[in-house]
Amino acid sequence: MSSTSHDGSRPLPMTVPAQGLPTSVTIYEVGPRDGLQNEKTIVPVEVKAEFVARLLSAGLPVVEATSFVHPKWVPQLADAAELIPMLGSGGRACPVLVPNERGLDRALELGMERIAIFGSATETFAQKNLNRSLDGQLEMFEPTVARALEAGMDVRAYVSMCFGDPWEGAVPVEQVVTVGKRLLDLGASQLSLGDTIGVATPGHVTALLEAFGDAGIGCDRLAMHFHDTxxxxxxxxxxxxxxGVTTYDASAGGLGGCPYAKSATGNLATEDLVWMLDGLGIDHGVDLGAVVETSVWMAGELGRPSPSAVVRALGGAPLDSPA
Amino acid sequence: MSSTSHDGSRPLPMTVPAQGLPTSVTIYEVGPRDGLQNEKTIVPVEVKAEFVARLLSAGLPVVEATSFVHPKWVPQLADAAELIPMLGSGGRACPVLVPNERGLDRALELGMERIAIFGSATETFAQKNLNRSLDGQLEMFEPTVARALEAGMDVRAYVSMCFGDPWEGAVPVEQVVTVGKRLLDLGASQLSLGDTIGVATPGHVTALLEAFGDAGIGCDRLAMHFHDTxxxxxxxxxxxxxxGVTTYDASAGGLGGCPYAKSATGNLATEDLVWMLDGLGIDHGVDLGAVVETSVWMAGELGRPSPSAVVRALGGAPLDSPA
Incomplete structure (x- = not known):
């Protein structure tokens, strides 16, 4: 039990558990993929390799490394095939996003063990992002997932726009459950429920999770992916x-949306999440100081400060100074 | 029930209440006092008067206007006596901070109806901030509060460092309850429990409120004052x-600590609070758009962007654009 102190130790929140919460959670780090994909700056592949390595070394149990999407759509991650071999033996265990069978082919060639597919909960975003209907996206995923499972891969499915959509507005929870259930039926091991535009509020979160529970899909198959817009x-x-959800997506330093742009849409910062978990006494296995140092370094590479409150508070000041 | 949409309406979260929450809350706006007092820029008195007027006009039920502290300690608010008459008839109903009897004298001369006193939950901060011991600060407050009550004023008591202290580290909840109880016994109508250095986490909040409850002090006499460090x-x-707490201190635009400084210590932004309350369907009476516009204007006066996520997301973009 420790707190901000003047004795030279790193400031930490006092640990006071709350009743009824999980005792440990898995932080699924998305900074190198979801974060960098949404940054204006294109980071050199060597920097990406160091970024992934530092995050793994900081204790993050899962680091989604990159995306095998066509470079035309995501030029920031055009170096995916170059990056993976640079990660060494651990690299093949890092999940990678694959949009379709061509992406899967590239992942298979490199011996990847885990992929993620990216679906939409809404008709309009399926059209905008994949140029498919809601049904069409599921038809597209079917052979991709089937072949990945045959190859022994683990498949995670993102569901985007779970709380609101810029074109359709409010998204009914039943619609999200229907799409999620179909993705699980294809063979995904986990759904990551994304608040892509950041409009979720706590009661809405509870309602969505209850709707999944009512459909027989428990928290053990769900992850939450929040944006801090x-x-x-x-x-x-x-x-x-x-x-009761025990897997949370987060992005080191809150990468994924410049906070100084008009519409900041960054991911939840890994550091801010770790701080809260530390306060709640929930195990996560991550070394907060190492992630903060990594984010400070990456902010230098990107040429702008991190939007994470914890990185701002701890990143520049001496570790023994009052906050 | 509305959400982010493309039809020209302002983006709003979908309203999904959570069980067991209050149906309405009071937002106690501290931007003009706690906010501006901690900004480097000294704002002209005319700008302050407009700021308070705009906040009242946006529906904020309580706006703490200024502080009658010695200008040597808080030069930002040296114009308190000049500001109050500029606020018109409503100005006297705005609470003002008074540190001691001399501050009270100035408040009485201007016909103020509500004051706030500022105590510490820790010995060290009482020494640093008031040059008094914990007991000494209560002795100092006693005649101030007694005379204020005689004059028919309402007295609010801030308790600072309720969750952690830069010098003492973790602050035991029992210690906070003891100080808070003594302030209530002096005659304060409400305690504002401050997380002055931002180290509170949700389980700690629950524990502190339970400790107050165990001491017979219910949520009806408590307000929470969080910083977003x-x-x-x-x-x-x-x-x-x-x-069950129904009063929350917040600062328009998150004023009170520059987010670009090494240690950001800003108040919870009024707009971010309003957004969550809207999502939870909790009444507050505040016009979000009017507060955002006020904070955008004030950011211009201060020459820096607002640290509020909602102000950043809504403040610059056209109101009908996707977030």
Missing amino acids: YGQALANTYSALRS | YGQALANTYSALRS
Whole structure:
């Protein structure tokens, strides 16, 4: 039990558990993929390799490394095939996003063990992002997932726009459950429920998780993926913890949306999540100081400060100074 | 029930209430006092008067206007006596901070109806901030509060460092309850429990409120005052809502600590709080758009962007654009 102190130790929140929460959670790090994919700056492949290595070394149990999407759509990650061999033996265990069978072919060639597919909960975003209907995206995923499973891969499925869509507005929870259930039926081991535009609030989170529960899909198959566009990501995380979810996507330093742009859409920062988990006494296995140092270094590479509150508070100041 | 949409309406979260929360809350706006007092820029008195007027006009039920502290300590608010008359008839109903009897004298001369005193939960901060012991600060407050009550004023008592102290580290909840109880016994109508350095996490909030409850002090006499130094303010607010607290201090635009400084210590942003309350369907009476516009204007006066996520997301973009 420690707290901010003047004795030279790193400031930490006092640990006071809350009743009814999980005792440990898995942080699924998306900075190198979801983060860098949404940054304007294109980072050199050597920097990406160091980024992934430092995150793994900081204790993050899962680091999604890159995406095998066509470089035309995501030029930031055009070096995926170059990056993976640079990660060494651990690289093949890092999940990679694959949009379709061509992406899967590239992942198979490199011996990857885990892939993620990226679906939409709404008709309009399926059209905008994949140029498919809601049904069409599932038809497209079917052979990709089947072949991945045959090859012994683990498949995670993102469901985007789970709480709201810029074109359709509010998204009914039943619609999200229907899409999620179909992705699980294809063979995905886990759904990552994404608040892509950051409009979720805590009651909505509870309602969505209850709807999944009513459909027989428990929290053990669900992860939450919050964006902090309106500052709600950590309150939503606390709500999901109360519902029993034990996997959370987060991005080191809050990478994934410049906070100084008009519409900041960054991911929940790994550091801010770790801070709350430390306060709640929930195990996660991550070395906060090492992630902060990594984010400070990456902010230098990107040429801008991190949007993470914890990185801002701890990253520049001496570790023994009052916050 | 509305959400982000493309039809020209302002993006709003979908309203999904959570069980067991209050149906309405009071937002106690501290931007003009706690916010501006901690900004480097000294704002002209005319700008302050407009700031308070715009906040009142946006529906904020309580706006703490300024502080009658010696200008030597808080030069930012040296114009308190000049500001109050500029606020018109409503100005006297705005609470003002008074540190001692001399401050009270100035407040009485201006006909103020509500004051706030600022105590510490820790010995060290009482020494640093008031040059008094813990007991000494209570002795100092006693005649101030007694005379204020005689004059028919309402007295609010801030308790600072309720969750951690830069010098003492973790602060035991029992210690906070002891100090808070003595302030209530002096005659304060409400305690504002401050997380002055931002180290609270949700379980700690629950524990502190339970300790007050065990001492016979219910949520009807408590307000929460969170700082967002480590990004935890809104998660802590959600935790306090679950415990039944119905008054929250917040600062328009998150004023009170530059987010680009090494140690950002800003208040919870009023707009981020309003967004969450809207999502939870909790009444507050505040016009979000009007507060955002006020914070955008104030950011211009201060020459820097607002640290509020909602202000960043909504403040610059056209109101009908996707977030």
